[in-house]
Amino acid sequence: MIYSSELIKGTLKTIVLKQLENNKRMYGYEITQRVKVLTSDRIQITEGALYPTLHALEAEGLVTTETEYIGKRIRKYYTLSPDGKTRIDEKISELADFMNTMKFLLDIKPQPL
Amino acid sequence: MIYSSELIKGTLKTIVLKQLENNKRMYGYEITQRVKVLTSDRIQITEGALYPTLHALEAEGLVTTETEYIGKRIRKYYTLSPDGKTRIDEKISELADFMNTMKFLLDIKPQPL
């Protein structure tokens, strides 16, 4: 199952920040691939969504960047800033709370183990 | 806590359809009030979001409508269609699955009871 796009909306920044928290230093393409693998292809972040999001996170001061050349190919690494570290914890708490509310509202039972 | 708006995006149709499943027959304003109460004010559906959504659900054939006058005031009741009943089950399954994926991806632990 690939989730319908509306669902993923609103969670992209959180997903990206979390990956940076887990892996210290990542480049854009790497983030898309890791999320794809971690979710067994369920979440596929497109480039048109990713890059504007990364640029927005940088503009908000939540990530910092370093550019490197791997051979002749450019690679732009992103790292969580101190503000970003604070923000990701807040965002995850909010999302966890939201998901509990949705479970209640939609009468979703915890699936049997 | 009132959830940041991005979070709610993509779940509005599901919330509305679920309310109609639970309550058979509701009008727009009633839906906003019920959701507000059920979520202890955490989710407040604005009219600018609600009415276009209801119209879209009607255009998709997921709900049917009946208009009634209560005194001189008009009231438009919405009821889930057979297609809507099928769709709400699908949407809830998808959302439940998505939330599990997000919990895993964001390393969210089940909160202690």
Next chain:
DNA sequence: CAAATATACATAAGAATATTATGCATTAAT
């Protein structure tokens, strides 16, 4: 009883954020 609040519908301008398409370029695989 007048004013404020609640009820009840609706649309429109604008913002945010995704999709889809396109572009450029290097490197690896068939």
Next chain:
DNA sequence: ATTAATGCATAATATTCTTATGTATATTTG
């Protein structure tokens, strides 16, 4: 040699929300 993968990025478009506005009736409160 061609295709696929890697890697960045932007632009046009679509979707869907917020905020503001509009109209009108009913109820509550000072």
